[in-house]
Amino acid sequence: KALLEAVDLHKSFGPTPALDGAGLSVRAGEVVAVMGPSGSGKSTLLHCLAGILTPDRGTVRYRDVELSAMGDGPRSELRRSDFGFVFQFGQLVPELTCLENVALPLRLGSVKRRAAESRAREWLERLEVADVADKRPGETSGGQGQRVAVARALVTGPRVVFADEPTGALDSLNGERVMQLLVTAAKETNAAVVLVTHEARVAAYSDREVVVRDGRSREMEPVR
Ligand code: ADP
Ligand code: ADP
Numbered sequence: 421k422a423l424l425e426a427v428d429l430h431k432s433f434g435p436t437p438a439l440d441g442a443g444l445s446v447r448a449g450e451v452v453a454v455m456g457p458s459g460s461g462k463s464t465l466l467h468c469l470a471g472i473l474t475p476d477r478g479t480v481r482y483r484d485v486e487l488s489a490m491g492d493g494p495r496s497e498l499r500r501s502d503f504g505f506v507f508q509f510g511q512l513v514p515e516l517t518c519l520e521n522v523a524l525p526l527r528l529g530s531v532k533r534r535a536a537e538s539r540a541r542e543w544l545e546r547l548e549v550a551d552v553a554d555k556r557p558g559e560t561s562g563g564q565g566q567r568v569a570v571a572r573a574l575v576t577g578p579r580v581v582f583a584d585e586p587t588g589a590l591d592s593l594n595g596e597r598v599m600q601l602l603v604t605a606a607k608e609t610n611a612a613v614v615l616v617t618h619e620a621r622v623a624a625y626s627d628r629e630v631v632v633r634d635g636r637s638r639e640m641e642p643v644r
Contacts, residue, residue, distance in 0.1 A: 422481075423448045423612050424580055426469050429478035431461075431635075438464040439475065440635035444614070448579065451603055451613040453626035454637075461635040462616045463584055469614060470503055470582050471495045482580075500529065504578035504611075506569050506602070508588040512557035518568045519544065519553040525576045543571035547601050563594035570602050574609070581606055584616045592621065599625040 425445035431438050438461045446452045454462050467473035468480055471487040480487045482502070487495060512521045522540035527533065544550045547567040552560045557568065566586065573581055583602065587595030603625045606613045617623050629640040 422446065424469060424480070424482050424614075426465070426475075426480045427478055429465065429468050429475040429480070431464055431468065431473065431475045437635050439468070439478075441478075442632060442635055442637040443478075444469065444630050444637055446580070446612040446614055448612055449607060449610040450628065451606060451615060451626040453623035453629045454614065454616045454632060455618060455620075455623055455629055455640075456632035458618065460632045462632050464635075465632060465637070466582055466584055466614060466616050470505070470580075471499055500525070501576070502579045504573035504576065504581040506566075506573045506581065506583040506586040508585040512565060512569060512572070514557055517554050517556055518549070518560065518564075521557065521568060522572045522575050525572060529576065540571070540575055543575045544568065546605065547571045562589055563591075563598070566590055566594070566598050567601065570598060570605070574602075574605050574611075577609060578611055580612045580614065582614050585618075586615070587617070587619070587622050595619075595622060 422445035427443045429439045429442045442461060442465050444452065444465060454465060456462050464473065468475045474488055519537060519540050522543055523536040526536035526539060541553060544553050547570055549564050549567045552564050552568065557565050587598055590598060599622055615626055623629055631638050631640055
């Protein structure tokens, strides 16, 4: 049964629709790769699934609740409690240390500082970047920063992790390692992952692939 499901999404920003009947569903513990050329609608689909963007038409259901039927407040609260996000460029807060960055989502959820930082440190260890805990993001390498970003996305125990080109700024070795760590952590916690990528090597870490083209999605035949 789907944990998160989008059906027949339409979204336009201008004359040409960004989404023109796209859909996608993901189960708990499943990693789905969203592939397709630049400008095909992948990010728009991901933003609709995550409740960041409201489609013009179509439905997004999370645990049988329709996101567009929720108020903005409860939807933001749901994003904070149940979803995690990783972007191409970590989007870490530059003024905070890496440890403080990872602890931040817990602090925003009112976890006390000591408990938050202790959990943050465990996640930095899991992502093999405990050594950058006291550095600021600008003092780390790209690969380290992206591992910190993955730790920050997972520290709250999200049910769904949205990753938009999470390895796009990394060399292939670092990219593969970040994918391994992300997928392992997601499987261990039974989280679903929606992974947007245009790299087949990155999509190879998924259980299923969905291809988006001109705002429409198509399920790929399983090859593994
Ligand atoms: P992808 O992630 O596959 O590269 P996007 O979902 O980012 O594709 O974009 C799909 C189409 O929608 C593109 O033509 C893009 O220019 C357009 N688009 C996306 N977001 C916006 C926006 N906020 N304002 C205007 N046009 C947008
Ligand atoms: P990556 O592919 O992970 O970005 P790099 O080849 O850039 O790795 O970096 C290799 C090592 O150099 C890293 O382990 C990191 O400690 C160090 N390093 C890279 N960039 C910086 C930087 N801007 N500031 C401090 N140390 C850095």
